[in-house]
Amino acid sequence: MSSESVVVEARSLTKVYSDLRRGEFIALDDLSFKASTGEVFGLLGPNGAGKTTALRILSTVLQPTRGTASVNGFDCVTQPSLVRHHIGFMSANTAVYDRMTAWEMVEYFGRLYGMEEDHLHSRMENLFERLQMQGIRDLLGAKMSTGMKQKVSIARAIVHDPPVLIFDEATSGLDVFVARALLDTVAELREQGKCIVFSTHIMREAERLCDRVAIMHRGKILAEGSVPDLLTEHQGADLEDVFFSLIQDHHIEPALS
Numbered sequence: 690m691s692s693e694s695v696v697v698e699a700r701s702l703t704k705v706y707s708d709l710r711r712g713e714f715i716a717l718d719d720l721s722f723k724a725s726t727g728e729v730f731g732l733l734g735p736n737g738a739g740k741t742t743a744l745r746i747l748s749t750v751l752q753p754t755r756g757t758a759s760v761n762g763f764d765c766v767t768q769p770s771l772v773r774h775h776i777g778f779m780s781a782n783t784a785v786y787d788r789m790t791a792w793e794m795v796e797y798f799g800r801l802y803g804m805e806e807d808h809l810h811s812r813m814e815n816l817f818e819r820l821q822m823q824g825i826r827d828l829l830g831a832k833m834s835t836g837m838k839q840k841v842s843i844a845r846a847i848v849h850d851p852p853v854l855i856f857d858e859a860t861s862g863l864d865v866f867v868a869r870a871l872l873d874t875v876a877e878l879r880e881q882g883k884c885i886v887f888s889t890h891i892m893r894e895a896e897r898l899c900d901r902v903a904i905m906h907r908g909k910i911l912a913e914g915s916v917p918d919l920l921t922e923h924q925g926a927d928l929e930d931v932f933f934s935l936i937q938d939h940h941i942e943p944a945l946s
């Protein structure tokens with residue numbers, strides 16, 4: 690990490706939800722991690738591990754119960770609008786409006802970010818070409834397939850060229866072609882020096898893409914490092930092996946939900 694600089698930092702994040710069924714529920718338990726420029730950092734864990742909660746705090750949608758988080762030096766709680774200008778956020782549920790075309794939607798978000806029209810349009814031409822979206826330029830959201838919607842969501846997340854990208858289970862529900870195209874886009878963004886924080890429960894995806902991963906379970910990080918280092922340290926053939934051996938080491942019952 691020599692010439693790279695830390696741009697995303699979570700420090701002792703704890704999130705307690707009040708839940709009617711479970712009472713007080715600790716979704717994040719003293720979670721800390723850092724991610725740098727030119728790096729894909731993966732939060733890897735099963736359903737309910739707390740990945741979405743952590744990424745929502747980073748993207749300023751949720752506030753932590755304790756702890757702090759920052760993006761490019763801006764605090765996620767006290768400087769949310771500065772944080773939002775420096776991130777692009779995308780999840781499997783990012784909404785695409787039925788009554789707007791692909792072009793209108795990305796344009797709308799570019800304007801929300803305060804981009805100047807000429808710059809916005811030349812950036813959009815470039816993005817539509819790169820993401821192979823020229824064919825759906827004038828297609829209404831209501832008529833798009835899941836894969837098309839995901840492409841629009843990526844374009845809208847990166848139109849303002851933010852230094853940090855936060856992708857929450859972004860490949861969920863995509864067929865192998867679109868999922869691969871999305872992963873290729875993430876790799877390209879890394880080449881451009883972006884910092885990408887990427888959550889997934891698909892171990893192979895993390896192995897393929899992430900420079901470092903944090904393996905999460907029940908709101909805690911059980912292990913963190915590069916994939917080769919984790920495999921060596923925990924003597925696993927792949928990340929799935931490492932995950933199960935960590936759960937055994939920590940005497941944790943596998944979660945049922």
Ligand SMILES: Nc1ncnc2c1ncn2[C@@H]1O[C@H](COP(=O)(O)OP(=O)(O)OP(=O)(O)O)[C@@H](O)[C@H]1O
Pocket residue numbers: 706707708714716734735736737738739740741742743858890
């Ligand atoms: N608003 C909420 N109120 C109560 N509990 C919540 C709330 N949001 C999330 N949780 C609980 O917090 C835990 C962590 O959820 P979170 O969505 O962050 O996990 P995740 O790792 O992203 O899992 P998934 O892949 O299923 O989305 C889960 O047990 C979930 O039920």
